[in-house]
Amino acid sequence: MKKGVILTIAAAIVSGWAVFINKFALANWSNSEVYTSEKNIVAALVLTVVFAGIYKRREIAKLTKAEWGKLALIGLIGGALPFVLFFKGLSMASSSGAAFFHKTLFIWVAVLAIPILKEKLSKIQLFAFGILIVGNISLFYPKELFFGTAGAFILIATIIWALESVLAKKFMSTISAPVMAWGRMFFGSIFLIGYLAILGRGHELINISATQLPWLLLVGVTLFLYVTFWYSGLKRVPVVVAASILTIASPITTLLNNIYSGNGLPANFWYIFILILLGIIVLTSNALTKPYNGKISLT
Numbered sequence: 645m646k647k648g649v650i651l652t653i654a655a656a657i658v659s660g661w662a663v664f665i666n667k668f669a670l671a672n673w674s675n676s677e678v679y680t681s682e683k684n685i686v687a688a689l690v691l692t693v694v695f696a697g698i699y700k701r702r703e704i705a706k707l708t709k710a711e712w713g714k715l716a717l718i719g720l721i722g723g724a725l726p727f728v729l730f731f732k733g734l735s736m737a738s739s740s741g742a743a744f745f746h747k748t749l750f751i752w753v754a755v756l757a758i759p760i761l762k763e764k765l766s767k768i769q770l771f772a773f774g775i776l777i778v779g780n781i782s783l784f785y786p787k788e789l790f791f792g793t794a795g796a797f798i799l800i801a802t803i804i805w806a807l808e809s810v811l812a813k814k815f816m817s818t819i820s821a822p823v824m825a826w827g828r829m830f831f832g833s834i835f836l837i838g839y840l841a842i843l844g845r846g847h848e849l850i851n852i853s854a855t856q857l858p859w860l861l862l863v864g865v866t867l868f869l870y871v872t873f874w875y876s877g878l879k880r881v882p883v884v885v886a887a888s889i890l891t892i893a894s895p896i897t898t899l900l901n902n903i904y905s906g907n908g909l910p911a912n913f914w915y916i917f918i919l920i921l922l923g924i925i926v927l928t929s930n931a932l933t934k935p936y937n938g939k940i941s942l943t
Contacts, residue, residue: 723832
């Protein structure tokens with residue numbers, strides 16, 4: 645559990661950085677779908693070399709047809725469809741605002757975990773959820789909050805990612821976290837390539853300029869780190885706790901944005917940061933006091 649919490653915190657830090665840096669990287673592409681596909685392919689290649697080629701090749705070779713099907717499903721709903729929607733929304737919105745919608749992930753995870761994983765939420769968890777919701781809204785209201793088409797794309801992507809997180813948690817009872825991470829990006833990349841081919845834009849994947857290449861490597865490796873940390877943490881802690889820890893990425897993105905722009909932080913930033921941190925500490929502390937064997941029992 646403690647190792648899982650540390651890994652999930654690492655994923656949250658990478659996520660806060662990723663939402664910030666992707667906004668700048670995306671500006672070098674005229675099409676968000678091509679950018680998303682190229683970035684995911686880079687992450688998939690790194691995962692393939694590290695896990696499929698070295699550490700987990702024997703496990704992958706022994707996967708059953710059912711397990712291959714599970715990896716393909718996670719690739720579709722985790723590594724393909726939501727990425728197209730998210731980066732379409734990000735191309736039309738600020739990274740801070742996008743971070744707000746993405747970090748509502750824990751709400752949708754909690755809703756989906758109840759029927760799928762039979763998770764039960766305790767009063768202290770609900771209290772912590774309230775803290776996180778208030779903290780996130782306070783961080784972005786009113787300047788960075790938006791909805792419209794951009795918000796709809798990002799919110800739908802977040803809900804799909806929530807479903808992916810819950811199903812991945814369920815599937816990791818028989819599939820290791822590294823193999824699940826590899827499957828997510830490997831099959832996700834295949835789906836994205838197929839999608840672009842249908843649109844008649846598949847040839848654009850190989851038209852990478854000298855300006856785009858360093859950005860592509862940066863965001864691709866960032867995505868590799870995120871998915872590796874995220875699945876490794878998710879394997880070890882309850883899915884609701886893992887998704888809640890990711891909330892800390894929102895103020896990280898906001899902090900990076902303000903440092904880059906030179907604008908001063910909101911007057912209440914550090915109070916809100918502490919509030920969000922408090923909610924995460926309450927949830928994490930509650931989880932660490934309960935026995936956990938891969939099944940949810942936190943009440």
